[in-house]
Amino acid sequence: MKITCPHCGDRDWSEFRYGGDASKARPRHGTGDAKAWHDYYFLFDNPKGMHTEYWQHVLGCRQWFVVKRNTATNEMIGGGE
Template sequence: MLRITCPWCGERDYSEFRYGSEVKTRPAPGTGDLKTWHDHVFLFDNPKGPTREYWQHVLGCRQWLVLERDTATNAVGKAVPARDAASKSGAGR
């Protein structure tokens, strides 16, 4: 069973959370390049191994977090508030 540690609520079952997307940098707002936006919204890397993902605690505090997870083993690592992770990496939600 996958368990996620919410920074606000503590360890919870994954069924309380909703997957958002992989963490990636958004294209600049107002750019007219439709292919860039199409690729950002509809194409995913789907990596095998360690990755960083956005998750929302929908049945708890409703906060967004960035979760480190290994997609090959489903091992869960550290979870941090999304606003903290975005400000450090430049990736915005």
């Protein structure tokens, strides 16, 4: 499987690491109570279908980026920053 890095282009999946759900807004630094952080850190949907997520080209240029991935087929859209 290949993943499109916005900087390097198509590369083998083994050069990347997964970085979690990118659809959730991280509370701004220094704000948010324990509940807000708890919900951000622990509560996730587990959709079958399109999922917005972070990936890092960790064995390449080290760019972090956001893609939409179909969790059923691994089809990926995006590679926008």
